[in-house]
Amino acid sequence: MTAETAVPPTAAYAADAVLTEVVGLLVEVVGDEILIATEIDRDSSFNEDLAVESIEFVALAEKLEARYGARVDFMAFLSEMEMDEILTMTVGTLVDYIAAQPAGEPGGEV
Amino acid sequence: MADVQANGLRFHVQHLRGGRASTDRPTVVLLHGLVLDNLSSLYYTLAPPIARAGFDVLLYDQRGHGMSDGAPTGYDVDTAVDDLAAVLKACGVTGPVHLLGNSYGGLIALHAAYLHPESVASLILVEGQCLDPAHSGLRPAAGGYPGGWVEDVANTLNLIAIGLECNPLGGDLGSRGARKAARMRAGADTLLNQTTLIEDISTVRLLTPGELAQVKCPTLALYGGASDLVDSGPMLAGQLPDCTLEIFPGAAHALLRDAPKELLASVLRWLETHSPAAPQFTGSAGGYRLPASGGEGAP
Numbered sequence: 424m425t426a427e428t429a430v431p432p433t434a435a436y437a438a439d440a441v442l443t444e445v446v447g448l449l450v451e452v453v454g455d456e457i458l459i460a461t462e463i464d465r466d467s468s469f470n471e472d473l474a475v476e477s478i479e480f481v482a483l484a485e486k487l488e489a490r491y492g493a494r495v496d497f498m499a500f501l502s503e504m505e506m507d508e509i510l511t512m513t514v515g516t517l518v519d520y521i522a523a524q525p526a527g528e529p530g531g532e533v
Numbered sequence: 534m535a536d537v538q539a540n541g542l543r544f545h546v547q548h549l550r551g552g553r554a555s556t557d558r559p560t561v562v563l564l565h566g567l568v569l570d571n572l573s574s575l576y577y578t579l580a581p582p583i584a585r586a587g588f589d590v591l592l593y594d595q596r597g598h599g600m601s602d603g604a605p606t607g608y609d610v611d612t613a614v615d616d617l618a619a620v621l622k623a624c625g626v627t628g629p630v631h632l633l634g635n636s637y638g639g640l641i642a643l644h645a646a647y648l649h650p651e652s653v654a655s656l657i658l659v660e661g662q663c664l665d666p667a668h669s670g671l672r673p674a675a676g677g678y679p680g681g682w683v684e685d686v687a688n689t690l691n692l693i694a695i696g697l698e699c700n701p702l703g704g705d706l707g708s709r710g711a712r713k714a715a716r717m718r719a720g721a722d723t724l725l726n727q728t729t730l731i732e733d734i735s736t737v738r739l740l741t742p743g744e745l746a747q748v749k750c751p752t753l754a755l756y757g758g759a760s761d762l763v764d765s766g767p768m769l770a771g772q773l774p775d776c777t778l779e780i781f782p783g784a785a786h787a788l789l790r791d792a793p794k795e796l797l798a799s800v801l802r803w804l805e806t807h808s809p810a811a812p813q814f815t816g817s818a819g820g821y822r823l824p825a826s827g828g829e830g831a832p
Binding site for chain 1: 545549571572573574576578581582584585594599600717793
């Protein structure tokens with residue numbers, strides 16, 4: 424058996440880490456009350472399940488850019504979607520997009 | 534950049550970069566509409582493709598809207614123009630800009646071009662009502678809007694304000710959707726019942742024909758064919774010295790929702806044709822290069 428620490432992070436591991444970070448940044452934007460009422464998972468939709476407002480999603484996108492800026496172009500991601508698609512997006516869709524981007528800057532954690 | 538201090542308030546700002554091509558081109562500033570609107574409506578629609586076309590794009594939430602600070606007063610158009618000037622200055626935007634305003638944002642844009650002509654490269658007015666139909670010479674043909682847009686808006690906002698005051702917290706707050714609706718109601722209630730917004734809007738002074746004649750920058754006026762404001766398009770085009778009018782058949786007031794692709798195509802076409810390319814540097818003694826910015830004094 425290979426030691427776990429010697430195995431490069433798998434895509435699933437990366438997605439889990441990204442999920443944790445996305446949730447953390449979302450809490451920074453909307454407040455931690457969001458954690459009290461419901462569990463946030465990959466299937467949670469920002470609009471319906473989490474009641475994230477359009478303007479809060481703008482703020483979240485900005486925080487994500489600050490965190491992943493060198494490797495993730497969120498404006499390109501968003502600009503390929505209709506507004507309805509953005510509003511019905513699930514946490515998993517966003518996480519998968521981030522996790523699928525090639526690791527860029529040295530020191531990137533994910 | 535997320536927040537700037539300007540005109541005594543904190544404004545939520547989004548500044549999208551257009552890359553190398555944007556260096557010598559005017560920044561495009563996007564101004565949203567009233568009360569239930571904020572920069573997100575433009576952020577999700579026009580802003581990304583304009584940035585990808587090679588323009589820096591600046592968006593901000595107007596005072597009391599979105600994630601900017603609230604303020605008890607200052608919802609008149611002159612203060613809005615002051616806010617705009619202060620936000621641009623705080624963001625380091627000094628040259629002439631393309632100003633795009635949606636609905637009430639269009640009114641702000643037009644006033645900015647009138648008050649600070651040196652700072653506006655061009656105007657794009659999306660469903661902006663900028664005329665006083667009661668003014669002699671501007672009254673539309675029979676069937677037009679007799680009371681005027683400002684009066685209509687003030688009346689509508691008054692009705693909403695009364696509704697919010699009588700029933701401040703409706704619905705079941707146990708569900709997330711209801712809490713979101715309640716937050717939106719609370720935001721609207723604050724703006725309509727605890728600020729001078731309605732009073733400020735109802736006393737907005739619209740530009741006279743003589744003042745409109747002084748707005749010489751190129752202007753693109755866009756209206757929905759099914760909008761209540763469509764009659765004002767030809768009137769506005771008739772008063773402004775350099776105005777191009779486009780009407781989108783079938784669309785109503787919310788052009789961003791009703792005709793997003795057609796609207797975007799018109800805006801991009803306009804920006805490309807009204808953004809002079811950087812002068813070529815010849816390398817000879819006679820070569821020249823214009824400065825990237827066009828002087829002090831943001832609008």
